[in-house]
Structures are given as C-alpha cells and as structure tokens.
Amino acid sequence: MTKHLDEIERDFAKFKSLNTLPSRELQERTKLRVKSLLNPSLSVTVTKFFLFQAVGSLVTLTFCPQFGLSLTGSLGFMPYLMQIHPAVCFFFCGLSWMAIGQGLNYFFLTIDEQRVVGNSRWGIAFASIALSLLFFGCLGRIQIDGWLAIWALGALLVTLVFNAIAMRRLRRLGILGKPKLVV
Numbered sequence: 105m106t107k108h109l110d111e112i113e114r115d116f117a118k119f120k121s122l123n124t125l126p127s128r129e130l131q132e133r134t135k136l137r138v139k140s141l142l143n144p145s146l147s148v149t150v151t152k153f154f155l156f157q158a159v160g161s162l163v164t165l166t167f168c169p170q171f172g173l174s175l176t177g178s179l180g181f182m183p184y185l186m187q188i189h190p191a192v193c194f195f196f197c198g199l200s201w202m203a204i205g206q207g208l209n210y211f212f213l214t215i216d217e218q219r220v221v222g223n224s225r226w227g228i229a230f231a232s233i234a235l236s237l238l239f240f241g242c243l244g245r246i247q248i249d250g251w252l253a254i255w256a257l258g259a260l261l262v263t264l265v266f267n268a269i270a271m272r273r274l275r276r277l278g279i280l281g282k283p284k285l286v287v
Contacts, residue, residue: 142216149217150228153209157232160205168200171240171255194251198258201236206266215277218270229263 126134165175169182185193213221221228233256240246 144214144217144220146220146224149213149220150224152213152217153221153228154232154235156208156212157202157205160203160208161201161236163204164201168197170197170201171246173240173243190251191254194254195258198255198260199262200258201255202232202259203262203266205232206262210266210270215274219274222267222271222274229260229267232263233259 125131162175164170165173167176167178167180169178169180174180181196182193185196209221210218236259237246237252237256246252
C-alpha cells in the first residue's frame with residue numbers, strides 16, 4: 105500500500121515540476137465537464153426520479169393492491185391489515201407505494217442528483233404523490249374521502265423520512281445547496 109502511495113507522490117511531484125499548463129481549450133472543456141457533473145440537469149434528474157418511483161410503485165402492486173388494483177390478483181397484506189383497521193391498511197398502502205420508489209431513488213441517484221432533488225424536495229414530494237393519485241384517478245380507482253387522506257398521509261410520511269435521511273447524508277458530506285465552482 106505504501107509503495108503505491110509513494111509512486112503516486114513521485115508522479116505528482118514530477119507533474120508539479122513540469123511547470124506547464126494545459127491548453128486553454130482543455131481547461132475550458134474540463135471546467136464545463138466538472139460543472140455539468142456538479143450541476144446535473146433538473147429535468148433529467150426529475151425524470152429519473154419519477155421513473156424509479158414508477159418502477160417501485162409497480163413492484164408494490166405485486167404484493168399490496170392499491171385502491172383495488174393489483175398486478176397479481178393477490179390481496180397481499182390487505183386482509184391482515186384490514187383486520188387491524190381499514191385506516192392501518194390505507195396508511196400502509198400509501199407508505200409502501202412510495203417507499204420502494206424512494207428507496208430506489210436513494211440508492212441509484214448520484215449524490216449530486218440527490219442534492220438537486222433535495223433542493224426541490226417539497227415540490228417533488230407533493231408532485232410525486234399527486235401524480236400517483238392522478239394515476240389512480242384516471243383508472244377510476246379512487247374517490248375523495250377520509251381513506252384517501254390516510255393513504256396520502258402514509259405516502260407523505262415515507263417521502264419525508266427518505267428526504268430527511270438523504271438531506272442528513274448531504275449535510276454530513278457538506279454538499280447541501282448549490283455547489284460553488286471556484287474558477
């Protein structure tokens with residue numbers, strides 16, 4: 105290990121002793137590349153976010169029917185949760201609907217993409233829940249009532265928990281907010 109570090113230090117010392125600067129074009133290309141990596145596109149990031157959320161939502165439909173919609177025809181956990189109370193079932197359904205997608209986003213978005221999402225977290229969180237409800241509404245699966253509010257509360261809670269975990273991670277890494285590119 106120290107042999108490898110010694111070699112790196114020698115290479116760096118040799119590089120510093122050359123006293124040559126890269127071309128202006130290379131400097132500009134490098135600066136633009138670093139800037140693009142530190143500032144991912146909001147539209148691309150939000151698209152990735154919603155795609156991961158959609159994949160997670162489809163996975164949820166295999167074990168937990170949402171408003172009577174299931175990919176497998178199975179009732180999954182619903183009978184057990186309904187025995188406790190319908191409110192528990194609706195809360196868990198909203199929670200599970202959002203949790204898998206949020207987990208995928210946490211693990212597969214880059215740190216800088218998470219920062220972009222984090223800077224817009226309230227808008228994206230509410231948009232994600234609203235799009236989910238719009239999806240069910242277009243399928244004629246929901247009606248506006250107290251059960252819908254409990255479902256939305258479960259979805260919002262898990263979204264806020266994942267956002268808090270991601271924001272804590274970004275704060276610990278010192279990259280919350282917009283990065284500053286020193287020129």
